[in-house]
Amino acid sequence: MPAADLVPNEISFNASISACEKGGEWQLALSLLAQMPAAGVVPSEISSSAGIAACGAARQWRMALSLFSCMLSNGQTPDRESYTQILDAVCTERLSFGLFRQALQEETWPNMLRGRGALLDLHDHSGGSAMLAVLWWLAEIVPWKMARGKHHPSFGIITGGGKSRASWQTTDVRASVLRLLARCGIPCKVHPRNQGLV
Structure with a gap:
């Protein structure tokens, strides 16, 4: 220039x-x-x-x-x-977990939990932050929900179908989440009528 x-x-x-x-x-x-x-x-x-x-x-x-x-x-x-x-x-x-907690404290994703924690919404996440969000949710929110529920609650992860992915997002969040859940031995499936819900 x-x-x-x-x-x-x-x-x-x-x-x-x-x-x-x-x-x-x-x-x-x-x-x-x-x-x-x-x-x-x-x-x-x-x-x-x-x-x-x-x-x-x-x-x-x-x-x-x-x-x-x-x-x-x-x-x-x-x-x-x-x-x-x-x-x-x-x-x-x-060290990623400390940074993720810092982001949570700063309310970086204010709408991440829906349905009183039964749903994890990853719409505003990249691949890395989505993986950390899922691990945090599985370790802290899901056990808390299960301990307080009188019946076996159902849980879901909203990954989105990838059609409205932001320009800076290069990772397929749904595919990453499915791989992570499989590695953790957690049974899951993509919702038959909503491809953006696991």
Whole structure:
């Protein structure tokens, strides 16, 4: 851009960082983030989330976590996208549960529990945050519901059919949930009349 006398702005930086994620260029994404202040552009939550996503997509979870920590240190407030990006990056690491609980405390997904906890709604989740939500729900909410119920309650997970997936979501949440439940030995099936309900 400078060669063409164009001045980069936040939008052009964010678009470039997002393109780095799609191209697997996490190091270039970090370089662009580092160049923003010198260009007079303050990195926003969107910029940080794009950098976290680029690192996460390249399995550089430590770098993604470092960016997330810098985001917090700089006074930026993580939003739903920031949390889903960092949870995607770290979902297989032990520390992911602490980050997930932090997101819960900040009410990142206010409508996640429906039917007094009998339904887990994963519409606003990415693959990583959905896996953590399911594990949390199975460990804490389902046993609590079963202990208080006079009859055997039924439970469901709303994954959505994938048709309204947000642009940043690249994972098939329903398929990921089905694999997780199978690995846990939990019998489940997709609802015959609603493909977005397990």
